[in-house]
Amino acid sequence: MSSTSTFRQDMPPEGGYKKIPYARVPARQYFSGYQMIAGFAGITAFGFVMYYQSMKWVRRNEIEQRSARNAILPLLLAERDREYLKQLRRNRDEEEKLMANVKGWKVGTWYGEPIYKTIPEDTLLEPNFKEFYAHSDYKSLAKRANFTLWT
Template structure:
């Protein structure tokens, strides 16, 4: 059997130091005044950055609002033009459907006008008569589209 030599663990020369049994409070890195001034500086800087962004956002909103106001008459005229084109298409289709019925007058109900119109002005059609030659889904899509496409958002 081989002989083994063991080395005993011994205390350092001069012994161990005293045991710290009290709470050691670390020295603060920044004083309260310095912390408050840094907080105030960051807050003021962030307010300044936010305010500049708010001014830009308001300027862009004003520009967009003015652009919408300027373009709105053109959009409205285009809507009216499309409305009249669709009314004309409906009238032409009614003429085509009823061409084999003698005495049929387009735009009347059995020869009588459905609306009393003294001045001879254009009367808006109801949704049902406007979309008479379309699929029912077209009418619901176009009448409900105002909920999805708001011009003034």
């Protein structure tokens, strides 16, 4: 260190440091208790009004959806029945193609002998589940086996 530099010690400012604030400072109040209760009551009333207005809309929408579902249900059922009969026809055609080389085989019989003797020939005999899906791929059978909405 050179002898020409003057040494100056760090000292407190003149008059000393400020006092350290240690007293409790309460939080600032924005609303009184009555204002809080009134605000809660107002918000709750507004919520109830909005809820009941929206429930009117929901009920009206549910009625419209139910009416639409009831209107289209016969068409859906008819389409389901048409597809059922088409699949029965495909099964019959597949059986005919599969058994074409077997002598004495007539489709819908057991070697020309009717399976049910007491039922007229033109009566529709509904096949069981596995017979219905006998000539389709396994994926269709598995998909339908686990589908429970249209039972």
